[in-house]
Amino acid sequence: MIEVKNLSKRYGDFVAVDDVSFTCKPGRVTGFLGPNGAGKSTTMRIIAGLTPAGSGSATINGASYHDIPNPSTHIGVLLDASAQHAGRTGAETLRLSAMTMGLPTSRVDDALAMVSLTPEESGRRVRNYSLGMRQRLGIANALLGNPSVLMLDEPANGLDPAGIHWMRTLLRGYADRGGAVLLSSHLLSEIEIIADDLIVIGNGRIVAEGTKEELLAGTGALVRSADDNRLAHAVAAAGIAVHPADGGGIRAEATPEVIGRIALDAQVALTELRGGDGARLEEMFLQLTEQNQREQPQGA
Template sequence: MIEVKNLSKRYGDFVAVDDVSFTCKPGRVTGFLGPNGAGKSTTMRIIAGLTPAGAGTATIRGAAYRDIPNPTLHVGVLLDASAQHAGRTGREILRLSAMTLGVPMSRVDDALAMVSLSKEEAGRRVRNYSLGMRQRLGIANALLGDPGVLILDEPVNGLDPAGIHWMRTLLRDYANRGGTVMLSSHLLHEIEIIADDLIVIGHGKIVAQGTKEELLAGTGAIVRAADNDQLGRALSAADVAAHPADGGGFRVEVAPDVAGRIALDARVHLVELRGGDGARLEEMFLQLTQKTQRDQTTVNQGVQS
């Protein structure tokens, strides 16, 4: 289990992580999401003992990473697949890791088999690897000590669709055997498929966390009018949070009867009014991190959200 309590990290006047608390549980895959610069990588580096915390704690099975004897036997970490010795072969890198960990050399072949790197590929120098192959080698290194916890930052970068499916299956099986997986990725569709729990961070603060089912459950209402601009103004005047919905109209954060009453009072002709469907992860992510996005497009200026 990974447990983070009141974690903060400051670089001069910049607050990278601001009083963050969450738990990643055994037997579950936890998706860690946020825009660029939100604090994901800093948080993961603190958990993995690579960056000191300014305040708070980050523990793995009750201990800080630096206090775990031979920690890579217990925690597998992949934060940057490109940070591997380009002049060595994949097999050499794993053999050196096995010697450092004190695990049998047979684990090298086991790890290569787990990540589907062939004997020929393992014999190539890493400088000749594709990004996807480096990802596989990095995963093999993380799994070499048969750890109970995996911390992975963007592990599917560079993988083709077959590789992404392989990664999904590997991590699902790992969690099903009782392992703890903390996974960061910008491929929200993949997170939506594999994750059991979600943590969303923005500007260094947790903006949402819970099970995937809880966070993506249908709430509010879908409302669409003959004149959506008029509807947008009515919702804005009523101080109702509204977000553009697929096919036109809005997803609103009030019950259908409240949205209907607002439209009636404003004499807006509705063509659709129903309870909110389960949100997609991308939609939820954009709503929760709306104020922390680097790239924003102004849509429906009459609606405040």
Template structure:
């Protein structure tokens, strides 16, 4: 099967509130799919539906072409981390993994292997989870998700609580897992986290998909950055050539066109370019902020009311 995760026309309503609104996307093997959006955009609800924890109002979410709840011994097929703080606080880290391994019919050697993989020392593994930092809980949660050697990983905000070294470790781990043929769905409200590791990106705001595609497609869609010795004359030449131009706050112009077309327009009017390059993460960030601005404003208002 080409797509390991298939979400089609997924909707979830709570009374009059629509948490997820006609969401569709797929996740492919060998790829990290970044599920990006501000807090409250519908990421966690969508992931809970995929994991069989929340029933959808309508639409389908399938893994391997079937409903999660119909998969036999599902933890050996799908590794899930939705809430690192939900682990049993009274058990040690090692006990949490051993109980999971027993349920799956997996030997204890795999538990030790996973503890080593996520860099939890024997001393830390022997501590009760209530005494874990959030970062340690995330590592334990990732170990639990990988325990059954699944082909699909679904992780909701797994970098929360990790320090910079921990975030780098997690990215390296997920990249290696996908490169070996695994399928990863990774959510975050932080664009930079997603941008570095993801192959495909799905952006959600107000419960609806607002952009999706490969990272390269989304970056290409953000246009070109150009600076010159005479930006005013260059801007006029570009507009005359039918190219959309925006002045960038840090100087230069953001142009909705291929760099070659920009160079030709500049040459035609004799303007010397000092910078010409495809859009980078700064443009993707601008797109993300623009796409989710409405969601951000609504939640700011709601938070104000709640107080």
């Protein structure tokens, strides 16, 4: 289990992580989401003992990374698949890790088999690996010590659709056997499929967290009408937050009954009005992090 409590980190005047707290539980895949620069990587580096915290704590099964004897047998970490010695073979990379951890060399073959790297592939120099093969090697390294916790940053980078399906199956099986997985990815569709819990960070602070079902169930109303612009202005004028909805229409942070009355008063004919259930992860993510997005629509 990973526990982060009141974690903060400053770089001069810049606050990278601001009083962040969350838990990544055994038996569950926790998706860690946020725009570029939101604080995800800094938080993960602090958990992995690579960056000191300014204040607060990050523990793995109750202990900080530096206080765990042979930590790679407790938490497997992949933060940058490209940060591997290009002159070694894949097998040599894992054998060196096994020696460092005091593991039998048989674990190398087991790890290579888990990530579907063949003997021929594991005998190549890492400089000749594709990004997808480096990802597989990095995941093998993370799994080598048979840890109870996995922390992976963008593990699907460079994987083709079959590779992404493989990774999803691997991580799901790992969690189902009782492991805790903290997974950061920009592939929101994959997070939506595999994650049990979601943590959304923006500007260094947690903006939402909970089970996937809780967060995607949403609140408020989804409404489509004969004049969405006019209805959106009427809803906003009533002091209710309103957002564009995928496929047209709007999502409003009020009950369908309230939105129905506003539409009636504005004399806007409705074509659809229902509770805001079934929101997609991408839509929820963009709404929660809209103040942190680099890319804004024209005229925004």
